[in-house]
Structure formats: C-alpha cells, structure tokens
Amino acid sequence: MGVIAARFAGPFGGFALDAGFEIPAAGITGLFGPSGCGKSTLLRCLAGLERMPGGALRVDGAVWQQGATFVPPWRRAAGYVFQDARLFAHLDVAANLRFGLRRAAAGGIAWDEVIDALGLGPLLARAPASLSGGERQRVALGRALLAQPRLLLLDEPLSALDRAAAEDILPRLGALSARFRVPALFVSHSIDEIERVASHLLVMRAGRITAAGPLADLLTDLAQPFAARAGAATVLDLPVTGFDMGYELSLCGFPPLCLHVPGRVGPLGGLVRLRVRASDVSLLRTAAESSILNQLPAEILAVTPAGGPHMAVVLGVGPARLLAHITRKSWDMLGLAVGQGVIAQIKAEALAAA
Numbered sequence: 001m002g003v004i005a006a007r008f009a010g011p012f013g014g015f016a017l018d019a020g021f022e023i024p025a026a027g028i029t030g031l032f033g034p035s036g037c038g039k040s041t042l043l044r045c046l047a048g049l050e051r052m053p054g055g056a057l058r059v060d061g062a063v064w065q066q067g068a069t070f071v072p073p074w075r076r077a078a079g080y081v082f083q084d085a086r087l088f089a090h091l092d093v094a095a096n097l098r099f100g101l102r103r104a105a106a107g108g109i110a111w112d113e114v115i116d117a118l119g120l121g122p123l124l125a126r127a128p129a130s131l132s133g134g135e136r137q138r139v140a141l142g143r144a145l146l147a148q149p150r151l152l153l154l155d156e157p158l159s160a161l162d163r164a165a166a167e168d169i170l171p172r173l174g175a176l177s178a179r180f181r182v183p184a185l186f187v188s189h190s191i192d193e194i195e196r197v198a199s200h201l202l203v204m205r206a207g208r209i210t211a212a213g214p215l216a217d218l219l220t221d222l223a224q225p226f227a228a229r230a231g232a233a234t235v236l237d238l239p240v241t242g243f244d245m246g247y248e249l250s251l252c253g254f255p256p257l258c259l260h261v262p263g264r265v266g267p268l269g270g271l272v273r274l275r276v277r278a279s280d281v282s283l284l285r286t287a288a289e290s291s292i293l294n295q296l297p298a299e300i301l302a303v304t305p306a307g308g309p310h311m312a313v314v315l316g317v318g319p320a321r322l323l324a325h326i327t328r329k330s331w332d333m334l335g336l337a338v339g340q341g342v343i344a345q346i347k348a349e350a351l352a353a354a
Contacts, residue, residue, distance in 0.1 A: 001026050002060035004151065004183060008045045008052045017041055017052065017207045023185075023200050025060040025151075028177045030194030030215065031187045033204035039187045042204070043153050046185070047080050048073035059151050060183075079144030079152045079182075083159050085136035087128040093139050094124040100146035107148030109180050114142045117179060118172060134165030138172070145180060152177070152184035158193060166193075173197045174273075191226060195219070195235050195275055196354045220314050220321040227314065227323055228306040232278040234323050235354065240266045249293075249348065256318045260293040260348045273354040278312065280350035281324035284343040285334055294346040298322065300338050303331070315344050 002025035009018045017038050023029045031039050044050040046057060048064065048071060057065040064071045079100075087096050097120070101111070115121050118138045128136060137157055144152060154173070158166040174197040177184045188194050194201065194215070201218045203211040211224055219226050219234050226232060236259075242251035243264060250265045251258060252272055259274065266272045287295055298315040306312040311331050315322040322344055336342065 003058075004060065004185075005058045006042075006046060006056065008042065008055040008057075010052050010054065012038075012041055012050070012052070015041065015207060017045075019204065019207065019209045021202055021209050021212050023183075023202065023212070025183045026177075026181070027199040028174065028184045028186050028197050029200040029202060030191075030198035031185055031202045031204060032191055032194055033189065035189055037204045038207040039189075039204055040155055041207075043080075043155050043185065043187060046151070047078050047153055048076050062150070077148060077150040079147050079149035081137070081140045081144050081152070081154050081157045083156045085128070085133075085140040087136060087139060087143075089128055091128075092124070093120065093126050093128070093131070096128065096139055097124075097142050097146055100143035109145050109148055109182075111146065113180070114145050117176060118142050132165065133161050134168050137161065137165075137169060141169075141172075141176065145176065145182070149182055152182050154184055154186045156187050156189070158188070158190075170196050192231070195233060196273075199237075216321060220323055222302050222304045222312070222314065227278075228304055228312045230307070232306075232312065232323055232325065233275050234278070234321060236274045236276060236320060237271050238274060240268055240270050240272055243268070256297050257320050259296075259346065259351060261351045261353075262348055263352075265353045274351055275354040276322060276346060277350065278323035278325040280346055281315075281322055282345045283313070283324055283326060283330070283334065283336070284345060287343050290345065292345045293348045294351075296322075296344045296346070298342050298344040300336060300340050300342060303336075303338060315342070317344065 003022050004025050005022040007020035019042050033039055045052050055065050063069055064076055120142055198215050201215045202209055216235055218224050238253035240250055240252055250261045252261055253259055296317050298317045301316045302314040304312050306325055309327045310325050311328055313324040
C-alpha cells in the first residue's frame, strides 16, 4: 500500500501551521479537531489552493510539492468537496457532473458507476436551486469523483446538513472510497461522524498534528481526548461469520471476539463495522448465566477517571481493544486492577452496523 506524506509549516495570516503526517493511500482518514485549528487550511495546502513555501506533499509516489516543484491545483488529481456544494447554478445536475469529466485525465471511474453509487439518476435534469442540501452534496461528491482523483478532500461536507441528510450521505462515503479505490481525507469536528467511516485518524490542535494512527487505536488511547468523553465508543470491523436466523441474529468475528448482532447485517464473509458504546459494556469477574449473549474474555489494559463517578477502562479482547465506562464504586466493589482478567458483557440489542 502506498502512502500520502505531507509537511506544511509557516505563517498563514495570523495563524501558524506546523503540520506533518503520513497516512495510507487507501481508505478514509479522518481529520479531527476543534473549529479554527487549521483543518481547512491544511486541506487547501493539499489541494494547492494555498502555496506554503518549503511545503512538501507526495501522493502515492507522485510529488505534488517539494522544493522548486509545485503542481498547480488544476493539474493535481485532487477532488475537493466543500461545506457548501458550490455547484454551477446556471447548469443542470448532468452538466455539473460533466464538468468533472471535462477536467479529468482518462481514468477508471465511470459515469454510470458514479450515478448508481450516489443515486443521482432522478436528479440529472434538475437545477441546483431545486435540490435539497443533501442532494447538492451528493452531486458535489459525484463531480469530484468524475474528475478521476487520486485523492479526495472532504472539507466538513456534512456540517450544513440536517441529521436526515447527513445520515443518508455518511454510509455512502465509506462505500465510495472502497468502491472507487480513492483515498479520502474527511475533515470533521464530530468524532461520531469519523467513527462511522474512517479507518485512520489525524488529530489536529492549534495548527499541529498531535496524533496519528489507526482509528481503533486512537479511540482507546487514554492520552487522547476520546476514551473518557461522554458517548465514548470503539469501532470493530468484523467479518460476518454466520447467521442464526431462527433468532434473527448475525454472528460477527471469531473467538475470542465473536458477537451476536440483531438482524442480517451483511453477506457471509463481508466486513461490517460495529460501533460499541463504552456505556454498553459491563464487567464481570467470572462468566455467569445471563440474558446478555455477548460475554467476551478480556484483560484490563488501562484505566483512567472519566469525570464524576465514572472510570474509563481499556480492555484487550484478543488483538482488539474495547472501552467500558463503569462507576468507581463498581471498580472498587469488584476489586478490579490493571492486568486482571474479566468478562466483558455487551447486550446484543446495543449493537448495530455503523
């Protein structure tokens, strides 16, 4: 697998950027940080819309910026989707999409595939003014893909949408990167959105990349702000290994990490992403008869206070990591300690495909 490697440092108006990273040239990388930390500025540097002297950018072996080399934005194979769709108001949807094709070199992303993946067929003859916010963003995504990008830059594309529109687009984002084999950098100040689609994560604060790595690792890293927050969760990408249709359950994963999940969550052998909320994980000293189907042998790897009466507990289940939020009283009553073996319980009803 190739990599995308970047380094940009210097003043930008009254703002100082000092950001470097190396990420896989595949899948979706989330770029997370608070408003004003420099996420959009970094994306503009990647797209070539801002030229920072001394910057460097290599995309899967191709040098886009290094020393005297600077590939201008119109020659970079980068698809850019902004917070607002920025469609051409005087063109219908089909013509907006063809604009992406006109500026592209020959590539493997076909018109019919994009129309199908984004459900754009019924919209082709319509004017942008007649579209909903979610429809406009789907068209913007299609136009970016038809430009045959080697890198897709998504600058908070869901921030202006209502929940229903965002929920329509989020699952499409994860599928698009895999289907068209285009790496994407997805900017968001919502870690919940990133948990739904990303496999890798960059954390940004005050113009600097402060952490980088696989999403699942950073979500359970107690040095990061995620594990102890209210609503903390981990993500598990597991194969569908069986069905118990008499009880309408799917079996996902292999021992010791094998979970019962309600419904048929995907084809046999396919991968499914499960988002496991820390508040839905409870701990036992030993296995016991229970209505809770998912009882996993685990080891306590780390613990930290999580505000008020709560503790955030990092668990190892085979090679995977889980989070549990329990009270300090429960921790003391059970006599728990780092390094101890426990049973992690997760109600099947609490699980669903992300």
